[in-house]
Amino acid sequence: MYYKNNDKLHEECGVFGIFSRDADINVAAMSYLALYALQHRGQESAGIAIGDGEHIQLKKGMGLVSDVFADSDFPAAGGHMAIGHVRYSTSGQSCFENAQPMSRKFKQGEIAVAHNGNLTNIAVLKEMFEEMGYTFETSSDTEIIIKMIARAARKGIERAIDDTVQAIKGSYALVMIVENKLVGVRDPNGIRPLCLGKIGESGYVFSSESCAFDSLGAKFVRDVQPGEIVIIDDDGIKSINRNEKTFSQPCAFEYVYFARPDSVIEGISVHDSRRRAGKILWKEHPAEADVVIGVPDSGIDAAMGYAQVSGIIYDIGLVKNKYVGRSFILPDQKARELAVRIKINPLRSVIENRSVVLIDDSVVRGTTSRKIIQMLREMGATKVHMRVSSPVVAFPCYFGIDTPYRDQLMGAQLTVEQMCAEMGADSLGFLSIDGLLQSLDPNRSFCLGCLDGKYPISVHMEG
Numbered sequence: 001m002y003y004k005n006n007d008k009l010h011e012e013c014g015v016f017g018i019f020s021r022d023a024d025i026n027v028a029a030m031s032y033l034a035l036y037a038l039q040h041r042g043q044e045s046a047g048i049a050i051g052d053g054e055h056i057q058l059k060k061g062m063g064l065v066s067d068v069f070a071d072s073d074f075p076a077a078g079g080h081m082a083i084g085h086v087r088y089s090t091s092g093q094s095c096f097e098n099a100q101p102m103s104r105k106f107k108q109g110e111i112a113v114a115h116n117g118n119l120t121n122i123a124v125l126k127e128m129f130e131e132m133g134y135t136f137e138t139s140s141d142t143e144i145i146i147k148m149i150a151r152a153a154r155k156g157i158e159r160a161i162d163d164t165v166q167a168i169k170g171s172y173a174l175v176m177i178v179e180n181k182l183v184g185v186r187d188p189n190g191i192r193p194l195c196l197g198k199i200g201e202s203g204y205v206f207s208s209e210s211c212a213f214d215s216l217g218a219k220f221v222r223d224v225q226p227g228e229i230v231i232i233d234d235d236g237i238k239s240i241n242r243n244e245k246t247f248s249q250p251c252a253f254e255y256v257y258f259a260r261p262d263s264v265i266e267g268i269s270v271h272d273s274r275r276r277a278g279k280i281l282w283k284e285h286p287a288e289a290d291v292v293i294g295v296p297d298s299g300i301d302a303a304m305g306y307a308q309v310s311g312i313i314y315d316i317g318l319v320k321n322k323y324v325g326r327s328f329i330l331p332d333q334k335a336r337e338l339a340v341r342i343k344i345n346p347l348r349s350v351i352e353n354r355s356v357v358l359i360d361d362s363v364v365r366g367t368t369s370r371k372i373i374q375m376l377r378e379m380g381a382t383k384v385h386m387r388v389s390s391p392v393v394a395f396p397c398y399f400g401i402d403t404p405y406r407d408q409l410m411g412a413q414l415t416v417e418q419m420c421a422e423m424g425a426d427s428l429g430f431l432s433i434d435g436l437l438q439s440l441d442p443n444r445s446f447c448l449g450c451l452d453g454k455y456p457i458s459v460h461m462e463g
């Protein structure tokens with residue numbers, strides 16, 4: 001039995017791209033290292049495509065970066081452009097065919113694309129193409145992007161990309177290799193992150209998160225703007241943005257949970273925003289307790305902020321097993337019941353005979369919170385005050401994040417009081433939406449769709 005932690009929202013992908021003519025920069029090896037830095041964004045498949053302007057080589061497979069590229073000499077391969085991808089999928093779609101990057105030959109050449117996000121008009125586009133006689137080999141929306149670009153390529157590749165971007169709707173951070181170009185594209189609302197950096201003498205890199213640049217010694221330049229197409233080739237860098245009226249609304253949950261704390265998205269440090277959220281959480285929901293602890297990893301930063309302003313000591317109350325990923329194999333029912341304990345164990349000397357403030361970044365189904373609270377009580381906690389450094393998740397995401405249907409979202413079904421009773425906590429408090437915006441930037445707009453049901457792009461709502 002394959003266990004997947006379905007009590008968290010899941011990021012679906014991380015993307016990376018590099019263009020460099022420097023003799024001492026191996027673009028495949030750089031992509032391989034960058035994917036390690038982005039591994040938290042997807043653990044089900046990984047892949048790298050390398051281009052030399054004429055041909056594209058591709059290696060991808062199921063599993064972690066270390067599994068896919070184990071014993072492979074691929075990172076030593078030549079070429080001056082590469083793109084990489086790590087993927088998490090919704091259930092039923094975790095298969096080799098959907099692993100990325102995806103590449104195709106077409107009349108004018110070859111193309112490879114890596115995509116993070118979700119197209120909301122995929123059904124219409126697919127139907128249109130099927131009526132024209134096209135067939136699809138995968139259930140991934142990346143395939144339609146490739147087909148659209150290939151079909152329009154006779155107009156010139158830049159025009160083909162531009163036309164495709166005008167036709168697709170939803171969230172997308174794309175990196176692609178085509179002809180002698182590395183291209184990065186971000187959707188008109190900038191829902192999914194994508195940033196641009198410099199590497200070596202004259203090379204460029206794209207990444208879902210800036211932490212990958214730090215790993216490579218690359219320099220962060222800027223975020224790719226919402227609606228922008230950035231094209232890099234031997235003539236340098238070129239930007240196209242035909243969406244004059246773009247309205248930037250990056251995903252608020254990148255800051256809450258998905259991104260690494262050492263990343264900076266849209267000028268906001270992920271770690272700093274989580275710490276601020278913890279401070280505001282204390283102001284909104286103070287608690288009297290002996291110790292503040294955080295659920296590793298992404299509850300830790302907020303727990304430190306909560307402790308700092310409350311004056312309650314912060315301690316490591318939960319120890320995480322570093323060798324268990326977000327998903328793992330569980331042989332039987334007994335093992336499944338122990339799943340949370342395999343990943344997280346309370347530290348008795350911190351917990352015993354103490355009242356505890358337990359901080360987690362979010363609550364999805366609530367099953368993990370209930371188990372952790374139970375473990376804390378078994379370890380001798382006298383009280384457990386649960387605090388959540390994000391607002392109540394009450395709606396699904398349509399932009400590339402795996403969320404359960406509303407009937408399985410605890411926040412959509414129960415009041416806060418009912419959730420508290422269900423979890424077995426002594427008290428429960430969530431950060432308000434206003435508090436979340438204060439922790440990010442109160443003067444800017446963010447996608448909060450899964451929190452308030454208001455989405456940046458119209459979507460088909462399920463009940």
Ligand code: SF4
Nearest residue numbers: 251252397447449450
């Ligand atoms: S709906 Fe939620 S998870 Fe999805 S993009 Fe918006 S804020 Fe992020």
